[in-house]
Amino acid sequence: MAGLSRRQLARTLESVDDFADPSVELEQYLTPPELAAHLTHLASLQGDLERTVIDLGTGTGMLAIAASLVGAERVVGIDVDRDALALARRNAAAVARVTDWTANRRLEVDWIGGDVTRHPFSITDATVVSNPPFGAQRGNRHADRAFLETARQVADVSYTIHNEGSQEFVESFAADESGDVTHAFQAAFPIDRRFAFHTAERETLEAEVFRIEWDG
Ligand SMILES: C[S@@+](CC[C@H](N)C(=O)[O-])C[C@H]1O[C@@H](n2cnc3c(N)ncnc32)[C@H](O)[C@@H]1O
Numbered sequence: 001m002a003g004l005s006r007r008q009l010a011r012t013l014e015s016v017d018d019f020a021d022p023s024v025e026l027e028q029y030l031t032p033p034e035l036a037a038h039l040t041h042l043a044s045l046q047g048d049l050e051r052t053v054i055d056l057g058t059g060t061g062m063l064a065i066a067a068s069l070v071g072a073e074r075v076v077g078i079d080v081d082r083d084a085l086a087l088a089r090r091n092a093a094a095v096a097r098v099t100d101w102t103a104n105r106r107l108e109v110d111w112i113g114g115d116v117t118r119h120p121f122s123i124t125d126a127t128v129v130s131n132p133p134f135g136a137q138r139g140n141r142h143a144d145r146a147f148l149e150t151a152r153q154v155a156d157v158s159y160t161i162h163n164e165g166s167q168e169f170v171e172s173f174a175a176d177e178s179g180d181v182t183h184a185f186q187a188a189f190p191i192d193r194r195f196a197f198h199t200a201e202r203e204t205l206e207a208e209v210f211r212i213e214w215d216g
Pocket residue numbers: 026027028029030031032056057058059060061062063078079080081084114115116117130131132133
């Protein structure tokens with residue numbers, strides 16, 4: 001695992017910068033470092049980082065950077081927002097500087113601009129990691145469904161983060177698409193106030209994370 005414990009990984013990921021000017025339509029929230037460390041640590045234990053790892057809606061690059069730090073050889077981050085990709089590149093460079101002395105390996109991610117719902121990948125056996133838009137905004141309902149559909153097309157295994165109460169939806173989607181939910185856990189998802197409709201300085205959601213194995 002590239003020499004990093006889960007706790008060290010979470011601490012390292014704290015240096016990933018949040019969106020400077022987050023888009024409400026694109027639901028740009030930073031995946032919490034603790035959650036990114038938990039998810040990628042599990043993926044490593046499952047042997048899922050031996051495949052190409054694709055982070056759908058990479059945003060700040062948090063999950064892609066975490067996967068690379070934990071030992072994934074080939075990592076791709078895709079996002080529709082060019083500014084987010086520029087931030088992800090800067091974050092990867094900054095994390096690479098602070099990890100040189102701990103991880104002793106190169107942090108390399110390919111960043112691709114594109115719409116996840118019309119993905120450019122010809123691959124079918126990747127590992128997907130993704131914190132899609134939750135689809136909580138008006139006009140954006142089921143945004144996470146489109147991400148799951150892409151995960152199903154490109155991945156053998158996917159790890160996706162959803163909002164609370166998604167278990168039934170995710171399990172039924174997986175069952176309809178020859179997928180098997182092998183792991184499910186809840187995780188705290190703190191969100192600092194960023195949009196006009198946020199009333200509290202900080203709100204903590206209970207996110208739900210699912211590992212799905214997709215059949216051929
Ligand atoms: C919850 S946020 C990002 C989470 C990311 N793991 C992070 O920590 O920064 C969702 C991301 O999906 C991107 N996104 C939304 N719709 C998209 C689409 N159709 N295609 C590609 N990216 C999209 C947004 O720009 C945003 O960066």
